[in-house]
Amino acid sequence: MQRRSIQFILTVSFTLFSIFIILIVSVLLFGRFSATAQDNAFRNSQQIVDQVSYNLENYVEVTSDLFNMMHHALGQSENVESDMMRQQLESMMSTRTDTVSLVLFDDKGQLLLDLPNVELKETLRISEEGWFRSAMDTAGHLSISLPHVQNLYKQQYRWVVSMSKSITVQHNGKQVNGVLLMDVNFSTIDELSERISLGKKGYVYMLDESAGNIVYHPQLELIYANLKQENVELALKHTYGSFIDETSEEAKMISVQTIGNVGWKVVGVSYMDEVMTTSWELNRSMSKLLIALVLIVFLLSSLVARRISRPIKRLELSMKSVERGDFDKAVSDEGPLEIKHLADRFNTMIGTIKQLMVRIVSEQESKRKYELEALQAQINPHFLYNTLNTVVRMVGMNKNEEVITTITALSKLFRISIGKGKSLIAIADEMEHARNYLIIQQMRFKNKFDYSFDLQDEALVHPTLKLIVQPLIENALVHGIEPSVDKGHIAVSVRLEGSEIVIRIKDDGLGMSEKQLSQIQAGTVVSSKGSGVGITNVQERIKLYFGDAYGLQFESELELGTTITIRFPALMPNQIDGGEQS
Amino acid sequence: MAKHKSMIISWLLFLVAISLLYSALYPGSEEPQQEEAGKTIQLILRTSKGDYWKNVTMGAQAAVKEFGITLHVSAPADEGDIDGQLQTAMQSLETKPDAIVLGANADSAFEPFLLEAAKRHIPVIAIDSLLTSGEIASYIGADNYLAGKEAMREMADRLGGKGDVAIIAFSKGGINGKLREKGIRDAVKDYPGVRLVDGQFCSDEYGACQAAVRGMLDKQKLDGVLSLNTETSIGAALELKHRLAGEKIKLVGFDSSSELLELLQENQLQALIVQNPFSMGYLSVKHALEAASGSSVPDQVEIGMELITEENMFWLKNQKLLFPVVQ
Incomplete structure (x- = not known):
C-alpha cells in the first residue's frame, strides 16, 4: 500500500467528514422544508378557495335574503300591480346594484310585474325556461340557476344567475299562482373569480355539483372547444380538501370547497411548478451552498493540514542535513507546541550525540596511545638486555640447565606478549605470562625472592586485558622486593567472585607510605624504571575497557608489603576472539 | 513553481466558493428567466372592430396569462386597409418580436412582409385567413x-x-x-x-x-x-x-x-x-410560442365551427361562444 502524507489524509478526511455532515443536514432540512412547503401551498390554496367559497356563499345568502324579502312583500301585497308595491320593490332592488331584473309571471307564463319596465322579447316562451320550470316543479323552494345568458329583454344578452320561486299573489282581486324571478348579474362572481390569483398561472373554476358542468372557468371556450381539459372527476369526488392531480402533463394542485346553498364547488387550480418554486429555489440555493461549503472546508482543511505538516516537513529536511553529517545546524522550532518539543528533543539529542562523539574520539585517542605503549612494553629492550645479560652470564658459568629455563621462559613470554595482536587473552595465558616473567626475574635475582600462584580453575577461562599482571609484578619487584634486604615473596591469586574476576598481587616488600599510596592512587607517579608500562597505564586501560567502576586497588603498609587488587567483570570466554581491536 | 500553482488554484476555488455562497444567499439577483417567459409575441388583427376580433384578443390574452409572455396587439381600423396593415406589420418587425401572429387582410400584398420576416427568422403564424404568398409557420383558422x-x-x-x-x-x-x-x-x-x-x-x-x-x-x-x-x-x-x-x-x-x-x-x-375566435387567439399564441422556441408546429390547425340556430343558442356550450364577455 502506498503511504499517504499527513496533509493528504487530513485534507481528505476533513473534507469527506464535512461533506457527510453537510449532506445529512441538507437532506434532512430539504425534506422538512419540502414537506412544509407543500403543506403551506396546500393551506394557501385551500385558504383562497375557502375565501372565495365563503364570499360566494355569503353573496348568495344576502341575495337570497333580498329575494325572500321581495317575495314576502309581494305575497303580502293586496295588489301586486299597485304603484306603491312597485315603489317598494324598486327601493329594495336599489339596495343592490347587481340585481338586473325582478319579474313576476303567472303560472301560464304571463307577465304580471317587471322591474325595470323594459320591453320583453316577443319570441319568449316563458314556460319553457329552465328557471320557470324548476320553480314550478319544486313549489316553495328557491331555485338558483347556473350562470346563463338572460333571455328576456330585447337587445340584451347579459350573463345572470336566476333566482326563482313559486309565489301566490293577489292580482286584480284574485289569487294567482306564479313564479317570481330575480336575475342577478354574474359579473360580480365573474370578477371575484377572475381576480383570484393562485400563482401566475393558477386560476379558480366552479363546478355544478349535480351535473358536473363547469359553471365558471376563465377559459370556458377552450374547454368547450376541447382544447383544454379539466379533471372534473377528482373535484367532484371530494367535497373539501386539496389534492395533487397528476393526470395532466403538468402536475397541478387542486383545492376544493363546496358552496352549500347553491350546490356549486369552487375549485382552485395551481401549477405545482409554481407552488413549489420556493422549494426548488431553496434546492438550488442549498446545492450551491453545499458546493461552496465543501470548497471552503476543502480549502480550510488543506490549509490546516499544511500548517500541521509543514513544520514536520521542515524538521525532516533539517534531520536530513544531520543525516548527511552536519551536526552543527540546529533544527528550527517554529510551529505548534508539539513540533517545538520534537525539535527541542531532536536538538538535545544532536547535542548529546555531539558530546558523545567528542568523548569517543578522545577515548579512542588515549586507548590508542596506551596500546601503543603496551606494544612498546612488549619489546622493551632494557628488559631484553638484562635478561640476555643474565643468560650470557649463565652460559659463562656453564649453567646450561638454567640457560634453557631462562630462554624457554623468555620465548614463552614473548609468545604471549606478542599474542596474535589481541588485546584480550585468557587469564590462564596472562598467568603463564606472569609466571614466565617471574621465572626470568628469579634467574636474575637468585634467592632474592620466591613466588606462588593461587589460581582458581573456574576463573582461568575468562578473558582479561593483556599485560596487566606483569607490570604490577614488575612494580612489586622493583619497588618492594629489590630494595628490601630480606628475601621476598610474591603471591599471585585469581578468584572469580560473583561476576567479577579478582586478581591479587601481593608482596611482602618495603611497602609504601600513605603519601606514596595516595600518589599512586591519584595516578601522578610516573615510573621511569622497569618495563615502562606503569601502574597508571594498567589502571587506565582497565577503566577504559571495562568502565570506571573497575580498576586497581592498593593496600600497603610500610615494612609489611603491598597488595594490588585488580577487579574487572568476568567476560565470556568467547570474547577473547571478538575482543580484537582494529 | 508547483507551490505557486496550488496557491492560484486555492484562490480560484475560494472565489468560486464565495460567488456560489453569494448566489445561494441572494438567489433573485441572477435567476435565469424561464424558457418561454419574457418572449414577445406581436398580434396583428385584421381590424379593431367587432366582437370576433375582440374574442381573438381575449383568447390570446388567456394564453399570455398561461405562458407568462408579453403580447403586443395592433390592428387597422378597417378590414379593407391593406396598406395600413402591411405598414403596421413591417413596423412590428423592427421591434424584434419572437413571433408574429397575423390575421392578414390580403394575401399577395404581404409577400414582402413574409420575405422580410423569414430573413429575420421571425416565425409568422397566419390566423383567420390563409397566407399563400410566402413562408408561414402555421395557419390557424376555420376551414x-x-x-x-x-x-x-x-x-x-x-x-x-x-x-x-x-x-x-x-x-x-x-x-x-x-x-x-x-x-x-x-x-x-x-x-x-x-x-x-x-x-x-x-x-x-x-x-x-x-x-x-x-x-x-x-x-x-x-x-x-x-x-x-x-x-x-x-x-x-x-x-x-x-x-x-x-x-x-x-x-x-x-x-x-x-x-x-x-x-x-x-x-x-x-x-x-x-367560429371560435377565442380558441383561435389562444392557439395562435400557443403555437407562435412553440415556433419561436424552435419546436415543430403543425402546418395547419383547424378551428371548428358551430352551426347556431335559435334552438341551440342558449345551450351551455354555445352560450360562452356566442356571449363571451360577461357584462
Missing part, C-alpha cells in the same frame, strides 16, 4: 371552404332541397369570403333542386348590404339567401324583416353579433355558422 359547404347543406335542408338561392358577399372578404363562396358553389352541385341565381358584393356597412339585398330581391324571387359575414347577414336579415319576409325567405349567415342573435331569435334568419 372556410367546408363552412361554405355546410352553409349550403343547411340552406338546402331548410328549403327542402328546392329553391333559388342568392349569395351576398363582403367585397373585402379576402380569401375567406372566396373560400366560403367556393364551398357554397361546390355544394350546390349536390342539390339538383337548388339553384344559385344571384351573387352580390357589399361594403362593410350593413346599410349598403341591406340595399344590395333589396336590389336582389327586387330583381327576382328568392327562396334563400346566404350571407357570408356579419355585416351582410345583418343587412340581409334587416331587409327580410323590413319586407316581413323572415322565415319565408331562408337566411343562413356567418359569424355572430348580438344584433344577429336577436334577429336569429326573431327568426329573421335561421342559422349562423360561427
Whole structure:
C-alpha cells in the first residue's frame, strides 16, 4: 500500500467528514422544508378557495335574503300591480346594484310585474325556461340557476344567475299562482373569480355539483372547444380538501370547497411548478451552498493540514542535513507546541550525540596511545638486555640447565606478549605470562625472592586485558622486593567472585607510605624504571575497557608489603576472539 | 513553481466558493428567466372592430396569462386597409418580436412582409385567413371552404332541397369570403333542386348590404339567401324583416353579433355558422410560442365551427361562444 502524507489524509478526511455532515443536514432540512412547503401551498390554496367559497356563499345568502324579502312583500301585497308595491320593490332592488331584473309571471307564463319596465322579447316562451320550470316543479323552494345568458329583454344578452320561486299573489282581486324571478348579474362572481390569483398561472373554476358542468372557468371556450381539459372527476369526488392531480402533463394542485346553498364547488387550480418554486429555489440555493461549503472546508482543511505538516516537513529536511553529517545546524522550532518539543528533543539529542562523539574520539585517542605503549612494553629492550645479560652470564658459568629455563621462559613470554595482536587473552595465558616473567626475574635475582600462584580453575577461562599482571609484578619487584634486604615473596591469586574476576598481587616488600599510596592512587607517579608500562597505564586501560567502576586497588603498609587488587567483570570466554581491536 | 500553482488554484476555488455562497444567499439577483417567459409575441388583427376580433384578443390574452409572455396587439381600423396593415406589420418587425401572429387582410400584398420576416427568422403564424404568398409557420383558422359547404347543406335542408338561392358577399372578404363562396358553389352541385341565381358584393356597412339585398330581391324571387359575414347577414336579415319576409325567405349567415342573435331569435334568419375566435387567439399564441422556441408546429390547425340556430343558442356550450364577455 502506498503511504499517504499527513496533509493528504487530513485534507481528505476533513473534507469527506464535512461533506457527510453537510449532506445529512441538507437532506434532512430539504425534506422538512419540502414537506412544509407543500403543506403551506396546500393551506394557501385551500385558504383562497375557502375565501372565495365563503364570499360566494355569503353573496348568495344576502341575495337570497333580498329575494325572500321581495317575495314576502309581494305575497303580502293586496295588489301586486299597485304603484306603491312597485315603489317598494324598486327601493329594495336599489339596495343592490347587481340585481338586473325582478319579474313576476303567472303560472301560464304571463307577465304580471317587471322591474325595470323594459320591453320583453316577443319570441319568449316563458314556460319553457329552465328557471320557470324548476320553480314550478319544486313549489316553495328557491331555485338558483347556473350562470346563463338572460333571455328576456330585447337587445340584451347579459350573463345572470336566476333566482326563482313559486309565489301566490293577489292580482286584480284574485289569487294567482306564479313564479317570481330575480336575475342577478354574474359579473360580480365573474370578477371575484377572475381576480383570484393562485400563482401566475393558477386560476379558480366552479363546478355544478349535480351535473358536473363547469359553471365558471376563465377559459370556458377552450374547454368547450376541447382544447383544454379539466379533471372534473377528482373535484367532484371530494367535497373539501386539496389534492395533487397528476393526470395532466403538468402536475397541478387542486383545492376544493363546496358552496352549500347553491350546490356549486369552487375549485382552485395551481401549477405545482409554481407552488413549489420556493422549494426548488431553496434546492438550488442549498446545492450551491453545499458546493461552496465543501470548497471552503476543502480549502480550510488543506490549509490546516499544511500548517500541521509543514513544520514536520521542515524538521525532516533539517534531520536530513544531520543525516548527511552536519551536526552543527540546529533544527528550527517554529510551529505548534508539539513540533517545538520534537525539535527541542531532536536538538538535545544532536547535542548529546555531539558530546558523545567528542568523548569517543578522545577515548579512542588515549586507548590508542596506551596500546601503543603496551606494544612498546612488549619489546622493551632494557628488559631484553638484562635478561640476555643474565643468560650470557649463565652460559659463562656453564649453567646450561638454567640457560634453557631462562630462554624457554623468555620465548614463552614473548609468545604471549606478542599474542596474535589481541588485546584480550585468557587469564590462564596472562598467568603463564606472569609466571614466565617471574621465572626470568628469579634467574636474575637468585634467592632474592620466591613466588606462588593461587589460581582458581573456574576463573582461568575468562578473558582479561593483556599485560596487566606483569607490570604490577614488575612494580612489586622493583619497588618492594629489590630494595628490601630480606628475601621476598610474591603471591599471585585469581578468584572469580560473583561476576567479577579478582586478581591479587601481593608482596611482602618495603611497602609504601600513605603519601606514596595516595600518589599512586591519584595516578601522578610516573615510573621511569622497569618495563615502562606503569601502574597508571594498567589502571587506565582497565577503566577504559571495562568502565570506571573497575580498576586497581592498593593496600600497603610500610615494612609489611603491598597488595594490588585488580577487579574487572568476568567476560565470556568467547570474547577473547571478538575482543580484537582494529 | 508547483507551490505557486496550488496557491492560484486555492484562490480560484475560494472565489468560486464565495460567488456560489453569494448566489445561494441572494438567489433573485441572477435567476435565469424561464424558457418561454419574457418572449414577445406581436398580434396583428385584421381590424379593431367587432366582437370576433375582440374574442381573438381575449383568447390570446388567456394564453399570455398561461405562458407568462408579453403580447403586443395592433390592428387597422378597417378590414379593407391593406396598406395600413402591411405598414403596421413591417413596423412590428423592427421591434424584434419572437413571433408574429397575423390575421392578414390580403394575401399577395404581404409577400414582402413574409420575405422580410423569414430573413429575420421571425416565425409568422397566419390566423383567420390563409397566407399563400410566402413562408408561414402555421395557419390557424376555420376551414372556410367546408363552412361554405355546410352553409349550403343547411340552406338546402331548410328549403327542402328546392329553391333559388342568392349569395351576398363582403367585397373585402379576402380569401375567406372566396373560400366560403367556393364551398357554397361546390355544394350546390349536390342539390339538383337548388339553384344559385344571384351573387352580390357589399361594403362593410350593413346599410349598403341591406340595399344590395333589396336590389336582389327586387330583381327576382328568392327562396334563400346566404350571407357570408356579419355585416351582410345583418343587412340581409334587416331587409327580410323590413319586407316581413323572415322565415319565408331562408337566411343562413356567418359569424355572430348580438344584433344577429336577436334577429336569429326573431327568426329573421335561421342559422349562423360561427367560429371560435377565442380558441383561435389562444392557439395562435400557443403555437407562435412553440415556433419561436424552435419546436415543430403543425402546418395547419383547424378551428371548428358551430352551426347556431335559435334552438341551440342558449345551450351551455354555445352560450360562452356566442356571449363571451360577461357584462
